[in-house]
Amino acid sequence: MEYEAVIGLETHVQLRTRSKMWCGCANEFGADPNSNVCPVCLGLPGVLPVANDEALRLTVLTGLLLGCEIPRRAKFDRKNYFYPDVAKNYQITQYDQPSTRDGFLEFEFEDHLERVRITRAHLEEDVAKNFHFSRESGVDFNRAGVPLLEIVSEPEIRSAHMAHAYLNALVEVLVHGGISDCDMEKGMLRCDVNVSVRPRGTTTLGAKIEIKNMNTFSGVRRALDYEIPRQIAAVSRGEKLRQETRRWDDDAGITEPMRSKEHAHDYRYLPDPDLLPLEPSDAWLAEVRSRVIELPLARKQRFARDYGLPAGDAEVFKGNLTLGAFFEQAANGAKNPKAIGNWVINNLAAKLNESQSTLADLKFPPAALRELVELVESGKISTKIAQEVFGDMFTSGKSPTAIVEEKGLLQVSDTGALETFCDQAIAANPGPAQDFRTGKMAALNFLKGQVMKLSKGKANPSVVGDILERKLRA
């Protein structure tokens, strides 16, 4: 029997806020242990949490970016458990009334568009971090109370490769949307991987194995590449898998049992009596809505559709917002936006890279690039000369028309002048001229090249071709 994998991801991201979720302590990575703490995030008795409004906004903004429904009422709950990473003995989270639900993430995967539904994105608090030394352990509370968004996918991911693509797409949305920096080295993004297997073609879900706290994408991929065959081998042997939580051992490259899976009722969820339910007003929602940006994938699709860019070019602009904005300004009203895209990517980006500068340092405006491309398109200068003009624009910031006039670079289409160059080229190269007459078409290109040289690159190549052919066939 053939089996298929069923994967659902729970992704935790730290929100990009200045302060923590319930207190004014800094949300900052890398400070000395227990230096960003106060009675609230240390869980001392008698203190009250005050919700960070920016964290609430970023949560709803994420929901909007992921096409979620935003319920008119949400609330916070206490998830009770005992472990040194929560001094209060509960973590504040959103249980049955999250701030967002029922959305989706769309991404390109193996030459098609995939859509994975998002169950919910809810707000909670991060917990402290335990450190184990040789003789004792320590707890750093700097991370305790940092706003944490949990984004839960439906079990619709089918492979390790697809999980990887999903995570990349999610990070792209979160980073571009200003939700989180998603710096995995700083622990800003962690994910729980849920995976089961079932006979292909069936719809009942198999027993779910949860691999906890993955903090690299390659780890997620490798854990799945190990876990999926392990489960398939087990069920193929007739074993019945039980729901459990496993740990990924990165060095050994295996998953191993951690505990049999806890259930929601073990946590004794209860509404947090210290926090009011969230009932966003229309004005507040409108303000958050105004922060919705065009997603990278949507921009890529729009660039391909509206400007006729090839997929590869549109892909470059997908990941580079400022270059894309420059392109759009340059392409505005242009006859051939595709050619402008090509210049932006192949010349401008390369030149910026080479000179280690950015668009902010650029000396010419986007419209100047449009002007340059139009000089080429209208046959006033050749592509080769255009390269030279571009180099000059880049260093001097002068307009392309001014440069062309100043240096006398206008392409020569005037047949009188070109006839003379052609006669000279034919006279100086009798061999190739004879070759052409006996049917070697390639010889024409050689002669054309000679004319281009004589004209210092200014001859209009297609006119030259016509003249040469006429003369040689005469």
Ligand code: ADP
């Ligand atoms: P829990 O309450 O244990 O957290 P949920 O039903 O909320 O479980 O699901 C958590 C995550 O596990 C979600 O991303 C969901 O898509 C995924 N998931 C649920 N059941 C399965 C399954 N049988 N196989 C794989 N993934 C699953």
Ligand code: MG
């Ligand atoms: Mg869970």
Ligand code: ZN
């Ligand atoms: Zn604090």
